Amino acid sequence: MPTTPAAPANLPPVLRPEHPPVRTLDDLARRFGGELRGPSDVTLTGITLATADLRAGEAFVAIRGVNRHGAEFAQTAADKGAVAVITDEDGAAIAAASGLPIVVVDNPRALLGDLSAWVYGTGPDDDIPTLFATTGTNGKTSVSHLLEGILGQLGVVTGLSSTAERHIAGEVIVSRLTTPEASEFHALLALMRERGVEAVAVEVSAQALSRHRVDGLVFDVAGFTNLSHDHLDDYADMREYFEAKMQLFRPDWARRAVISLDSEPGLEVAERSEVPSVTIVTPAIAADPDAGASADWTVDILDERQTGTEFRLTSRDGRTLTTIVPVIGRHMAANAGLAIVMILEGGYAWEDLVGALDASAGGSGRIDAYLPGRTQLVSGDRGPAVYVDFGHSPDAFEKTLAAVRHVTPGKVLFVMGADGDRDATKRLDMGRTGAEGSDIFIVTDHHPRFEDPDSIRATLLEGARRAGTATELLEYSPPERAIIEAVALVGDGDAILWCGPGHQDYRDIRGVRTPYSARELARRALRDAGWPVPEPHWPVPYPEDETPLSDPEREWR
Numbered sequence: 001m002p003t004t005p006a007a008p009a010n011l012p013p014v015l016r017p018e019h020p021p022v023r024t025l026d027d028l029a030r031r032f033g034g035e036l037r038g039p040s041d042v043t044l045t046g047i048t049l050a051t052a053d054l055r056a057g058e059a060f061v062a063i064r065g066v067n068r069h070g071a072e073f074a075q076t077a078a079d080k081g082a083v084a085v086i087t088d089e090d091g092a093a094i095a096a097a098s099g100l101p102i103v104v105v106d107n108p109r110a111l112l113g114d115l116s117a118w119v120y121g122t123g124p125d126d127d128i129p130t131l132f133a134t135t136g137t138n139g140k141t142s143v144s145h146l147l148e149g150i151l152g153q154l155g156v157v158t159g160l161s162s163t164a165e166r167h168i169a170g171e172v173i174v175s176r177l178t179t180p181e182a183s184e185f186h187a188l189l190a191l192m193r194e195r196g197v198e199a200v201a202v203e204v205s206a207q208a209l210s211r212h213r214v215d216g217l218v219f220d221v222a223g224f225t226n227l228s229h230d231h232l233d234d235y236a237d238m239r240e241y242f243e244a245k246m247q248l249f250r251p252d253w254a255r256r257a258v259i260s261l262d263s264e265p266g267l268e269v270a271e272r273s274e275v276p277s278v279t280i281v282t283p284a285i286a287a288d289p290d291a292g293a294s295a296d297w298t299v300d301i302l303d304e305r306q307t308g309t310e311f312r313l314t315s316r317d318g319r320t321l322t323t324i325v326p327v328i329g330r331h332m333a334a335n336a337g338l339a340i341v342m343i344l345e346g347g348y349a350w351e352d353l354v355g356a357l358d359a360s361a362g363g364s365g366r367i368d369a370y371l372p373g374r375t376q377l378v379s380g381d382r383g384p385a386v387y388v389d390f391g392h393s394p395d396a397f398e399k400t401l402a403a404v405r406h407v408t409p410g411k412v413l414f415v416m417g418a419d420g421d422r423d424a425t426k427r428l429d430m431g432r433t434g435a436e437g438s439d440i441f442i443v444t445d446h447h448p449r450f451e452d453p454d455s456i457r458a459t460l461l462e463g464a465r466r467a468g469t470a471t472e473l474l475e476y477s478p479p480e481r482a483i484i485e486a487v488a489l490v491g492d493g494d495a496i497l498w499c500g501p502g503h504q505d506y507r508d509i510r511g512v513r514t515p516y517s518a519r520e521l522a523r524r525a526l527r528d529a530g531w532p533v534p535e536p537h538w539p540v541p542y543p544e545d546e547t548p549l550s551d552p553e554r555e556w557r
Helices: 025-031 070-081 091-096 108-120 142-152 182-194 206-210 238-249 265-272 289-294 330-344 350-357 395-405 424-437 453-466 480-486 518-528
Strands: 035-037 046-048 059-061 084-087 102-104 129-134 158-161 165-168 169-173 198-204 219-224 254-260 275-282 297-304 308-315 320-325 387-388 412-416 440-443 472-475 496-500 506-509 510-514
Touching: 025 035, 025 108, 046 108, 046 182, 059 070, 059 108, 059 275, 070 084, 070 091, 084 091, 084 108, 091 102, 108 182, 129 142, 129 238, 129 330, 142 158, 142 198, 142 330, 142 350, 158 182, 165 480, 182 198, 198 424, 206 238, 219 238, 219 330, 238 254, 238 265, 254 265, 254 289, 254 330, 265 275, 275 289, 275 330, 297 330, 308 330, 320 330, 320 350, 330 350, 330 395, 387 395, 387 518, 395 412, 395 424, 395 480, 395 496, 412 480, 424 440, 424 453, 440 453, 440 480, 453 472, 480 496
Parallel strands: 046 059, 059 084, 084 102, 129 198, 129 219, 158 198, 219 254, 254 275, 275 297, 387 496, 412 440, 412 496, 440 472
Antiparallel strands: 035 102, 158 165, 165 169, 297 308, 308 320, 506 510
16 A cells, blocks of 8 residues: 555554645745755655655655764755755755755754644644543553544544554554654654544554654643653653643643643643643542542542453542453553543543443443553463563552553462663662562563673563562573473462563664564463463564564574
């Protein structure tokens, strides 16, 4: 299909609208205060930061990187059919040799969102779908998929952009970044509009706000989940990280907001929000038990089981809705409550939400949503329950381990690794939390990237030892071995929680994306141990009869 060509380097494709508006360089330069050097009647049909994704007829935006200037790739852009380069003065001097027309602007990175919105006709004043944005340390992906699921139950044609996937009216594409670059996102939004999408759920990271990835957009509703220790490789401290997220709750980014008070920073978000806001709290997990006294909405947990979590959502004015979120965990009920209130704030009728979700009102009695790699049960009806999860912070571990513990009569075994070349300051707490919440704790590898995996594991184990618990601590590398050893240590009534890989289908080893699926490896380990396993409802990277995916750097069999 023309909108989904094969992407280089095994990366998912960047999508484009099939019928983009036709713009001219002269109009672009005048609108954005640029200096046009070259012919003025050149037309463009798209815009991109990356020559690898460039299509003929598009403009190439060349920005200065950490080590090189993007203008060095202007000739590559020309060879691929670019019609112009948009860059700064330094870049213009470098790109001149390509022979392409150049539009010189002061800060092309800061302008990229507005440029993209104009090129694709996807700005705040254009006719675009309703936009829901979710930010926070944990829960962004879950809320985004829950938003999509609930909107679907209301009969709305939906789009989604999350860490896990991009969805366009039912078409599923694997994601590259939590939040795509501005040029990619506006192209995606234009394609969604062409496909009849009415509402879009978007996961917005702090990095997306800091790095201008959602520029040119104003979200109809912004949601805040929580804030906890993470991403201190990108931000100097937790205050800077918090302030990066706080940007979303200003009129130039959002029209309304729904703010969870379950973590202490939520109170400050609510106090400082510059847009009309409502608040929500889940008393069972709230850091401050008194926070719920002022909340507009409350999520009360009614029942927890392996197949889902039942909860009641209640407003201060007495409206109630009871339903089930199809994954375990009180934090997942909190995510679902947040999603429901966001949809209500987006202009959808309360009566329709009740009618779709509450069995007592004739609804299904549950939320129809698929959350890839979020406490995802991959085991069968006998043997140990095995959950694969994307969680990669101490707070996520604590909540998810507690959820697994609550529905497990036997032992809880925890498997995890940590990202290399990412925030190392949280690793001791990751290890401590894992030991505190499990009976058996296996430390293994995740994405080592360019770090020494032995050193990463050593830090995690040190954190686990500092917990001072009676938890059995084990270390296995690579993770292909770890899950086999884990399954051998548990039986019927026990549970394994494997945190880190979630939905991902690769491991990053020294810059190489090595094929890998924790969900499939867990199924194979269970099957080889004699336990029944369900048919997978996710992409299987290798045929069933092949040996388990393995780390090419280690011989462990």
